[in-house]
Amino acid sequence: MVELLQLPFMQRALIAGLVLGVLLAYLGIFVTLRKMAFFSDGVAHAALAGAAIGLLTRFSPLVSALIFSMLLACLIYWLEKKSSLSSDAIIGILFTSGMALGIVLISLRKGYQPELIGYLFGNILAIRRQDLALIVVLAILIMAFIISHKRKLTLLALDREMAYMAGINPDLYQLLLYVMLACALVLGIRVLGVILVSAILIIPVSTARLFSRSFKALTLWTAVIAESVMIGGLLLSYYLNLPSGAVIVLTGTTVFSLAFLAQAKRRHLGQKKRD
C-alpha cells in the first residue's frame, strides 16, 4: 500500500479523486434538489465534442471541453428562456448532437482512437500533471463560490419565487449554477468519462439522503461517502486491474444499495415495534 502511494500516477489519481469527489458530490445536492440530473448527463455527454475539437486541433482536450461545455450550458439556459421548447427537449437535442459531433470528429483522425475510450469511460490513472493542476485550481474556485453562496443556491433550488423575495437574482444564479456544473462535470470526465461522470453527482447525495436528518448532516455525509467511494473504488480498480471509472461507480452503487437495505430494515423494525 505504501509503495502504491509512492507511485506518481497514483498520487495524481488520488488527489484528483479526492478533489473531484467532494466537488461533484456537493454540486449533486443542488442537482438532485433542483431535479437537474438530465442537464448534468446531457452536458457531460455533449462535452465529448469539445474534447474532440481539442484532439483534432492539438489544443488541450480538457481546456477545449471546458470551454465547449460552458458555452453549451449558456446555450441551454438561453434556449430555456427564449424558446417554447421544454427543458428536456432542449437538453435531449443538444446532448445527442454534441455526442454525435464528438464521435464524428474523433473518427476523422486516422487509426486506433484510444482517446475516445478514455473520454467515454475515463482514466484516472492517466491524469497528467498539467491536467491535475487545472482540476485542483478550478475545483477550489468553484467550491469557494458554492460555499460562499450556499444559502442563495439552496434557496434557489428549493423555490425560485422565495429566492427572488430574498433579494437573489434567480436568473443570474441559475446561469452561474449551470456554468459551474458544466465546468465540474468536464473536470470529472477525466476520472469517470462522459458516460459515468453523473454517477458521482447523484449516488453520494442519494445515499446520504436515506439517513440524514438535517441539511448539515446531508452535506457532511455526502462528502464523506463521495470521498470513500472515490478512494475505495480507485484502490479496488488498481488491485483488481479493472477500469477505474466503472469500479468507482459500482462501489458507489454497492454503498447506496447497502444503505437502502439498512434503511428498509430499520423502517420494517420500526413498523413492527409500533404494531
Added chain:
Amino acid sequence: MPPILEVRDLTVRFAGGTALERVSFTIEKEEIIAVIGPNGSGKTTLLKAILGLVPFQGEIRVFAKPIRQVLAQVGYVPQRFAFDSTFPLTVEEFISLTCRSPEKLPVGGVLDEVGMDEFKGKLIGELSGGQLQRVLLAHALLHRPRILFLDEATSGIDIEGLSDFYSTIQRLNREHGVTIMMVSHEISMVYKFTDRIICLNRDLISHGETRTALTKEVLKKLYGDSADLKNHNHG
C-alpha cells in the same frame, strides 16, 4: 405621507387571455386587507404582479417605489411551496436560509411568534399543511417586513387552526404595525379579522372598508346565489 401601496390601471395578460383588467386602488393605512373573489378571478395574479413576479401593464408602487427597490421591506407567503418533501432540511435551517442578515430577527423569535418554536428541529417535509404555512409565515417575518402578502396562506389549515392563524395576523398588524394583504376564501374570517377588502373578478368589483363593502350584493356578484356571509368557505 405617500401611500403604502398604489396600483394604477393594472392589466395582466397571459397567453390564455386576460387575468386582470385595469385594476386601480390605493392602500393608505397600516391595515389588514383581504383580496376576495371566485377561482380564476385574478387574486393570485394581483399579488404576483405587485411583487414583480409576473409581467404587467400599468403602474405599481410600494412605499412610493418600484417593488424591486423595497423587497427587503416586503414579506410573502405563497399559496404553494412545491419543494421536494424528502429533502432533509430542518425548520431552523429553512428559516436561516434567507440571506439579508443585518436586520434579521432571531430564528427562535419568529418561530415563537407563529407558535412553532418547539418544531425547529423537525424536518419541513414532515410538517402538516398548517404547520408548514406557519413556518412560511415565520420565514416571511424574519426581516421585519413593513408589508406582508399572504396568498391563501390558510389553505392547509384545519378549522380549529384558522382562528389562531388570523389572530396571529391581527397581532402582527396591531402590535408591530405590519400592513397585511391576504388572498382568502374564508369570507366569515375576512369579515371578522380584516379592515378593508378588494373584491376582484378580473376587474375591480368593489374596494373599501370590510364592514361596508362586503355586502350580500357584492358577494352575489362574486360567487352567485350560493354566497353566504356566515358560512362561505372554500373547502
